[in-house]
Amino acid sequence: MSFTTADVVKLRKVSGAGMMDCKNALKDAEGDFDKALEIIREKGKLIANKRADRDAAEGVALASATEDGKFGAIIVLNCETDFVAKNESFVVFAEKILAKALEAKPESLEALKAIEIDGSTIEALITEQTGVTGEKLDLSYYKCLADEAVVPYIHPGNKLSTLVAFNKAVDTQVGKDIAMQVAAMAPVSVDEASIPQAEIDKELEFAKEKYRKEGKPEAMLEKIAQGSLNKWYKDVTLINQAFVKDGKMSVKEYLKGADAELAVTAFDRYTLNA
Known part of the structure; x- marks a missing residue:
């Protein structure tokens, strides 16, 4: 069965493969379009197998x-x-x-x-x-x-994206601001309540040990460590972070100013640059 240049172009459009690959596939398939498409697909599988140990970073x-x-x-x-x-x-x-x-x-x-x-x-x-x-x-x-509102954000370059869920409809700019906050500041949880107690206990023990080595009185360690924990919350919890567009207020204060009932219920962040 013969084939034409139009057949090659059609196979290229359907498969996305190069012109020569499509021409060779049609030649091997003796002009049978479906068989040629299978050959292209099998070639993809073959290359995939050969590259299974490569790092797709x-x-x-x-x-x-x-x-x-x-x-x-x-x-x-x-x-x-x-x-x-x-x-x-x-x-x-x-x-x-x-x-x-x-x-x-x-x-x-x-x-x-x-x-x-x-x-x-x-x-x-x-x-x-x-x-x-x-x-x-x-x-x-x-x-x-x-949730009632979910706002996406893609940082220029397509290497970093975020999602933020809210308990109610959110103003477009407010939603974008919070999604960009998550992108810029990489919080680990929405608030203190969303951090596993085991992580909190671990951070407290770390702080106690740090100040113990600095010679702080044992009786004062709990209080000092608690102060350190509160500073840690400001770094890792979204609503307690300083708002990136106005460092004089927290994210919680920014949200309250926009809508007293508005709250972040969840977020996600992924970067390829980590």
């Missing part, structure tokens, strides 16, 4: 929310080089996965990988794209939040 971290603003997600699609990470088709592919996550609302990364797009699972499509890019690709992270 580059990529994009993207965040978005549904149109009603009540569900949001972060996905991280990794590749090997920054060159591929900045490629428009790679970013568009990641955005396609994120859009599907917002539509299907899977509960886990594995569930997201099993979702189908145009008849193929996302996991299979990633394998195919490995063949297209020539690099190992990996969908390594997925997190979703749902």
